[in-house]
Amino acid sequence: xxQTVIQPDDFLDxxxxxxxxxxxxxxxxAMDFPIWVSWLMKIRNIVVMPFGLRTDPGKGETIGxxxxxxxxxxxxxxxxDDKHLDFRISILTDGSHAYGATWxxxxxxxxxxxxxxxxxxxxxxxxxxxxxxx
Numbered sequence: 001x002x003q004t005v006i007q008p009d010d011f012l013d014x015x016x017x018x019x020x021x022x023x024x025x026x027x028x029x030a031m032d033f034p035i036w037v038s039w040l041m042k043i044r045n046i047v048v049m050p051f052g053l054r055t056d057p058g059k060g061e062t063i064g065x066x067x068x069x070x071x072x073x074x075x076x077x078x079x080x081d082d083k084h085l086d087f088r089i090s091i092l093t094d095g096s097h098a099y100g101a102t103w104x105x106x107x108x109x110x111x112x113x114x115x116x117x118x119x120x121x122x123x124x125x126x127x128x129x130x131x132x133x134x
Contacts, residue, residue, distance in 0.1 A: 007105065011115060014101035015126055019093065019134035026098045027076045027091040030129040031064025037125055041065055044118075051110060054082045085111035100130040 006012065019026060045055040057080070061068040066078035066089060079088035090101045102122070106112050 006103070009106065011104040011106070012101070013123075013126065014099055015130040016097050016099050017130050017133050018096065019098045020095060021093065021098070021134060023071075023074055023076055023091060023093045023098075026093050026133045027063050027078075029132045029134075030091055030098075030100055031066065031078070032132060033064060033125070034128070037128075040121060048114075051084070053084055053110075053114075054080060083110075084108060084114055098130065098133045100126055100133075102126060 021029075049055055057065060057067045063076065063078055067080055068076060069079055069088065070077040074094065075090060075092040077088055077090050079086070081087075085107055086105045088103045090099070090103070092099045092101070104111075104115060106115060
């Protein structure tokens with residue numbers, strides 16, 4: 001159950017919009033980031049490279065920048081685990097709304113600093129992502 005996964009220090013947020021589209025289209029639209037986000041990701045990859053953090057999604061299916069972790073008829077979960085934090089994005093639809101939630105578990109001081117630095121961008125990016133769904 002969710003209570004066994006989420007810890008008190010984990011980061012969680014969620015945004016919602018009205019839509020009747022299915023989860024596949026919702027996820028594709030949400031993860032179709034504007035060019036400025038692509039540039040931020042390139043800068044991020046250059047900055048984190050000396051710290052040995054992941055800079056590519058690895059092998060397998062991706063939507064946008066992120067690997068697909070799980071999918072069913074109403075939800076797609078994207079994300080990965082790294083040494084500084086574990087990160088997931090959930091795109092969920094229920095027939096009348098779409099939800100975009102993010103979860104992060106910081107593992108160390110680098111994860112805390114990383115999340116603090118990206119937080120202002122994260123909020124803008126996720127609000128925009130959910131806004132593109134419908």
